[in-house]
Amino acid sequence: MVLMSNLFVALTALLHIGFLILEMFLWTGPTGRKVFRMSEGQAEATRILAANQGLYNGFLAAGLFWSLLNGDPVFALQLKLFFLVCVTIAAIYGAWSVKPRILLIQGGPAILALVLTLLAS
Template identity: 55%
Template sequence: MTIIAAILVALVAVEHIYILILEMFMWTTPRALKAFGTSKAFAEESKSLAANQGLYNGFLAAGLFWGLFHPDAAVGHQIQLFFLCCVLVAAIYGGVTAKKSILTVQGLPALVALAFVLAT
């Protein structure tokens, strides 16, 4: 169970690194436009805001990796719980205020990972 939980936490972290890359470096590319359902004009106007969002996603990923690799397993476990809850809150807020698919794309993996971390 512990290995599965760690794999799931790592997947959530990697997903947030991918989001960081999309928002910080690829915001105006066709891939990001499609992923976020934005227009080229909107993307150009909101570049700096998207980069800021991407940075926050990077902090979520960093926190999850910190929890995975912390030398004290008990502390790492608590860090993972905290950052998975942060991802869930962000997904719920984003799903309610921006795009419902955020609940599935970001919230569901975090919820599953959280359930496995709690079970360990």
């Protein structure tokens, strides 16, 4: 159970690294515009906001990786729970405010990791 929990925590972290790259570096290019269905003008107008959002996704990923690398099992569990709850709340808000699909894409792996982490603890 611990292995599955850690795999889903790692998957969630890797997804957030992907979100960072997409929002900070690919936003105005063809990939970013295609994923978010934006025109060049829309992408350019929101570039700074997206980069800020990408940075926050990077912080979430860093916290999740920290939880996997921390040698203190009690503190590592606290880190996992904190950052997985943060990702889940962000996904719920994103689903409510932007697009319901965000709950599945961003929240799905985090919620599964959270459940597995709770079951493993």
